Amino acid sequence: MDNMKVLTNGFIKENPVFILVLGMCPTLAVTSSVVNSLGMGLSTTFVLICSNIIVAMIKGFTPAKIRIPVFIVVIATFVTIVDMTMGAFMPALHKSLGLFIPLIVVNCVILGRAEAFASKNNVLSSTLDGISMGLGFTLALSLIGAIREVLGAGTLLGFAVLPKAYIESPMLVAILAPGAFITVGFLMAIINMMKKEK
């Protein structure tokens, strides 16, 4: 496997959200603002890199039969580490991501990559794969978060970007649940369109 290729795969060609359609729950649930998107994306990236490294390291002496439970324990450990450290150092973000931090465990991106990539490749390319997939995931989440925050609140990263009149009565639906589905739906359609033109 060409390492450079592994590193760039996750951004567009195999973007976990738009192309592989993995990890939809956090994608839709926490993207009501860019800050939340970034927090979720980076936490997932951290867990993804760490679990990929450990899985690639222990794949030699883990019997195939108990592979999945061992992977799950590894992932759950890192998720709990993120949960604790975020609670101690970033309490505000911890509060707004809430239930979705422990739920990183069942984010299909992580178990999917452990099973499909890290259990078959060496430590270095597994690390790169974790970085690539994680950042691709973060990128997708931030894009969705940016669109929803601008439309739904008239702000970006908390700063006003649209006229005051808009901020006072914005298109609220964009930060509510339906807006999440519709935004992601249109983004996927746009990506499909771009792929076809190539």
Place this chain on the structure above:
Amino acid sequence: MEFLAKMMVMAVGAIFVQNFVLARFLGLCPYLGVSKKLDSAFGMGMAVIFVMTMASAITYLIQVYLLIPYGLGYLQTIAFILTIATLVQFVEMVIQKNSPSLYKSLGVFLPLITTNCAVLGVAILNTTAKWADGTPYNFLDAVLNGFFSGVGFTLVLVLMAGMRERLEYANLPKSMKGMPIALIVAGAMALAFLGFSGLKM
């Protein structure tokens, strides 16, 4: 009587107001992945109801009799996910042995449920959920909450599958076909379910 009223409040809350898929954003992977055909959606829904009810019961007992008394609250995530994974395996084995016909219709969905965040979600929510007067859920409440949340999941999954079967024949722009239009339809459905929020009993 009081019990029945409480149950009604919980049922309406879990199925309509705080619907797992459309309002809480849990269990989206199967919602988008297994909603292409009506009968597979129904099968998945039944399997989820079953596992969610069982998981609610077992994780509640683990939380109250193991994690809290020994001050192990921080192991919640690991303990719950392992329990759910084991439970799913166990259920699969039992069904396979005792009811081959049921296994044929549900079997393929069971392994998928381990990574269904709705199951872990309901287990964690049960430990923090409270009634309006501030009393935490007891064992029965937790089990019923798991059951009704599963019913809510099945309801929207089956509705979605019904719509997607028809969408197959719709004349859509090519780039909208498949996942994009499914998401937009889901958005319209979430909009409809938004009407339930704020429902007071």
Place this chain on the structure above:
Amino acid sequence: MKYYIKLGLILLAVCALATGILAYLNSVTAPMIAEVKRVEAENARKEVMPDATDFVKKTMVDSSEVDTDLYFIAVNEAKEPIGYILTVALNGYSGVVKTVVGLKNDFSINKIKVIEQTETPGLGAKASTPAFAEKFVGMTLPQLMVKKDGGDIISITGATITTRTVTNSINAGIKRLEEVLKVEVTNG
């Protein structure tokens, strides 16, 4: 059979290792998380009672540590009581809304702060803004109802239920505190 015991042992070892790591990390972060929570609560109290220098913790229900059962007597530098701090909570439009209330000695509101809510973004969620808290400054018990119910609190546009929740929770909280203080006076 031997093979399965080996599998079980490997799994056990992995779990034990994970538990060990987490137990260590928990012992480091748990006090930090508790400290963050304490500082947060302290800051909320300071915010609704900026003149106070110290807060004396009291409880309304014997030996209860639930935050809605507690109240604080705010004292100034001269150790004179200048008011009370309450935490009140009630179910709003889509979940519990929790508010910290600062009261002067005459039970008029000094300042409030909504510290916890899951209301609709853009509508009920505006309850967390300073503009909303401003509506309550100086209000007394008879005024503490939304306009529709005959009081003086003007609702947030599109979020009457949230406004009513906050208002009614404060109203009930003040009444409860008055009862408790009355009992204490007769006892003491």
